[in-house]
Amino acid sequence: MTQTAVALSTDARGAIVEALNQSVAETAVTTMLAQNFHWNVKGMAFGPLHALFQEIYEDHFTAQDDLAERIRALDAHAEGTLAGMLERSKVKEHEGHASDKEMIKAMQDAQETLAATLAGAGQVAAEAGDTLTEDLCIARGQTHEKFAWFLRSHLA
Template identity: 40%
Template sequence: MKIDIGIPEKQRVKVAEGLSHLLADSYTLYLKTHKFHWNVTGPMFQTLHLMFETQYTELSTAVDLIAERIRALGSFAPGSYAEFGKLSSIKEAEGVPKAEDMIRQLVEGQEAVVRTARKIFPVAEKAGDEATADLLTQRIQLHEKTAWMLRSLLEK
């Protein structure tokens, strides 16, 4: 059935393409954060284990919201490791880094998601897609706050 939500198809496709990159970044960050939750060691174990759990749980919800927005725009959401690997700007973690390196990598990942979300914003605004703009605003706010909290752990 034809979609008639007040956004032309070409613009919906462009927004969905941008959201696919955001979905890939968010899912890759989810996997990295979950891996670090499982494998963190050291004197900050309890703090980081719980913090990482909170973060990957939030990301789990976020990927669903992003994928559902892609679907509402009439496109299919990517959902395989191969697709995410092509679309994501975040590199997978190799091995098990030390706790401080985990924190650094997660700061970089949170900031990467923010940059990706910001790239989509003008496309969504041009399309008059307030729902996507709202989703992007919420994602940017959350990832900036999370990056700040993680960076705070690295201060001496």
Template identity: 50%
Template sequence: MKDTAHDLNATQKTEVVEGLHQALADLSVTTKKAQFFHWNVTGMSFGSLHALFEEIYNDHFAAQDEVAERIRALGAFTEGSYAEALDRTTVSEAKTVVSAEQMVEDMAVSQETISAALKELAEAATSNGDPLTEDLAIGRAQVHEKFAWILRAHLG
């Protein structure tokens, strides 16, 4: 597959990079939320949820780097502050300790939100002739859909 980063015009790059910034913001906020839940989960499902939240934040931390590097490959700079991420994201921030069930529900919604944004990014990448970003977005969307499914399975 040919790297099209140099083949995209400024308008095409801007649209794709905006979607990548959205993904980076969503991943950043959800990484922190997963850590918060990992640290604070209690109850009969402690062991499995503690491990699952850790798996999520480790995955999302690595994914942030992959998304940020794609932004750089397209010639743009990444946004770096948590305030920028919070301004951009559509994922809710975790601010208080809630029940394990509420944590699972909240994280499932976050995963579905990220997946939907990544699908939009994949469409933007496709329409702008950027198959590498399209591939990245589709792959990440699949990961988030799987996490959402696993989380929903905990709810019964």
């Protein structure tokens, strides 16, 4: 049965919020990763890669807010610290130098991790009948798969 935020059980709400907080964390860490690469990329493909990494961090910055505000609509606490996000996130920061190809591969991996996390979060929401969270997660998963395709195509 379809459930709105107020009708969810405590257990269902907890599971959804946990999945959404992981999604926020990975989206935030990937925002930083995209900015890092936007700033530091070099090489003959500088122009398009600089622009693509910007497109990714701008998309992800908006998405963090959408995911965190869904958590608040579920009346739970949204992760709001960088330390907490790094702890929750399976996507890791990239320290030091990377070549353009290493950046593309690292960002492709991040997008694939995010696509899997959002698909999982959507499944948790679907099982609880929370179609509104499920819809948000599906949309985000599609965007991450699109970016994964863009990046993968550079390395073909």
